Amino acid sequence: MDTALLVEKSILILILFALSLGIAAYQTYFERKVAAWMQDRIGPNNAGPFGLLQPLADGGKLFFKEDFVPANADKFLFMIAPGIAMTVSLLTSVVIPWGPDIVAFGRTISLQVTDINIGILFIMGITSIGVYGIMIGGWASNNKYSLYSAIRASSQMISYELAMGLSVITVVLMGGSLSLREIVEAQHGFNWNIWYQPVGFIVFFVCSVAECNRAPFDMAECESELITGYHTEYGAMKMGFFLFAEYVNLFIASTVISCLYLGGYNFPGMDYFEGNLLSVISILVLFTKIVLVIFTFMWIRWTLPRFRYDQLMGLGWKKLIPIALINMVITAVVIAFTRGWFN
Amino acid sequence: MESLSNRKKEVSNKEMTFLESIYLPAVFSGMSKTLKHAFRKPVTIRYPDEQREFAPVYRGMHVLKRDEQGRENCTACGLCAVACPAEAITMTAAERKKGEEHLYREEKYASSYEINMLRCIFCGLCEEACPKEAVFLTDRIVPTNFERDTFVYGKDKLVEDVDNRVDITKRQNTGKRGNK
Numbered sequence: 399m400d401t402a403l404l405v406e407k408s409i410l411i412l413i414l415f416a417l418s419l420g421i422a423a424y425q426t427y428f429e430r431k432v433a434a435w436m437q438d439r440i441g442p443n444n445a446g447p448f449g450l451l452q453p454l455a456d457g458g459k460l461f462f463k464e465d466f467v468p469a470n471a472d473k474f475l476f477m478i479a480p481g482i483a484m485t486v487s488l489l490t491s492v493v494i495p496w497g498p499d500i501v502a503f504g505r506t507i508s509l510q511v512t513d514i515n516i517g518i519l520f521i522m523g524i525t526s527i528g529v530y531g532i533m534i535g536g537w538a539s540n541n542k543y544s545l546y547s548a549i550r551a552s553s554q555m556i557s558y559e560l561a562m563g564l565s566v567i568t569v570v571l572m573g574g575s576l577s578l579r580e581i582v583e584a585q586h587g588f589n590w591n592i593w594y595q596p597v598g599f600i601v602f603f604v605c606s607v608a609e610c611n612r613a614p615f616d617m618a619e620c621e622s623e624l625i626t627g628y629h630t631e632y633g634a635m636k637m638g639f640f641l642f643a644e645y646v647n648l649f650i651a652s653t654v655i656s657c658l659y660l661g662g663y664n665f666p667g668m669d670y671f672e673g674n675l676l677s678v679i680s681i682l683v684l685f686t687k688i689v690l691v692i693f694t695f696m697w698i699r700w701t702l703p704r705f706r707y708d709q710l711m712g713l714g715w716k717k718l719i720p721i722a723l724i725n726m727v728i729t730a731v732v733i734a735f736t737r738g739w740f741n
Numbered sequence: 742m743e744s745l746s747n748r749k750k751e752v753s754n755k756e757m758t759f760l761e762s763i764y765l766p767a768v769f770s771g772m773s774k775t776l777k778h779a780f781r782k783p784v785t786i787r788y789p790d791e792q793r794e795f796a797p798v799y800r801g802m803h804v805l806k807r808d809e810q811g812r813e814n815c816t817a818c819g820l821c822a823v824a825c826p827a828e829a830i831t832m833t834a835a836e837r838k839k840g841e842e843h844l845y846r847e848e849k850y851a852s853s854y855e856i857n858m859l860r861c862i863f864c865g866l867c868e869e870a871c872p873k874e875a876v877f878l879t880d881r882i883v884p885t886n887f888e889r890d891t892f893v894y895g896k897d898k899l900v901e902d903v904d905n906r907v908d909i910t911k912r913q914n915t916g917k918r919g920n921k
Contacts, residue, residue, distance in 0.1 A: 435779040440787065600765070701775040702768060717763065 422645035460638035475538035480639035483531025493517035517578035536628035547627025551618030562605035564722035582662035590661035652691035814875035817851035821867035829860035
């Protein structure tokens, strides 16, 4: 195998790994700041300038806490569950196209770890494995609240994955490919999917909120009913892993939304630039979109109260799935007409 | 019946309309509300670094004033104790001896003067009752403590220091009692 390719991909993977963790850490800070702004407060401001060292302080605190395993817990599963959650959430970033190719050291470097031709399926598959982390964590804790929460979380994720999949199909129809790179490239310039698929976008967005287990769909945590749910019995860095995995998931979900609906790294007027300059601007554009989507996630979290469990299931099965289905059929028919498949 | 606050709302269990049942309009109106709050000035302050200013009429810990020559104003007449609705004030009167003229302004003084800060409701009636301008409420806070008996403040804590006078003008010159 080409050594240079190996080096190039390893460096990219390392960067992505560090980036995901760094962004996840700073999301905790950002979340607290956003919450503070919306509640007319100031928020963390003592650790470092503007409280910017707060995530480090939080992480350090988690490291120095006692690593406790309850007596009646299934020790092996209890240990492995946060690992599953973390691994799975970090895996999805490999298929995301972070920008157009860069030319450096006489090579064309692709800013995507691997362009597998079923990229979006890969993401859907991996995120549904994520439910195992929660399920195993809740089961192994041997605590009724944890188990309740795990059951709720898994049923919620499974229900919302259906509507999510249906709205992804429309995007696949628009782009004509399952590869994320091709889906993004089909949205060249300002030709974004959100203009053609506003309904699909809303369905996908709502489902992403549910997949990330965030308010108003935080059935998995339910502070008021289930005492924070599946990580009730967890402490120290094991709980840190769960929280981190959640934030990495949020980052990935925002990235996927940006790629599928908000044009990925495309921006209006991108034809005036070329070469590495275009790549750099594109990466910045993609990250701006990601940050905006993350902000929207947090904005929703600090606005809405939690759904009741039956309302949640009703919304998922009786509203979102029919809407997504109708949307899919209409899209398919329109595309068939415009491409002249009925003639 | 008409409600007192005029903000009574009848609860209804009617079916949600289509717009309500897809939640989105309500979600957007809620989000615009939170966004508006995001740009407001925070109502909290960085507490240990900054301290919120007291209202000028704040009624806090009492002080027993001295006059310009450093003599205690209080003559132990007991009017403050009579006026006190919480019965927090008690005192013992004593006669001024020869050679004590630099300590007490008039012939009679309070040899002990105690206010129980746990009983006190900081209403300021003692201050109103005092004919000698001796007792005043200030903008100082009664510090916390774990022991109950430490809250009975004697003259050692109440009488102001000769060299370190307590400023009471802010409260006295505010509101309708001002410029008396």
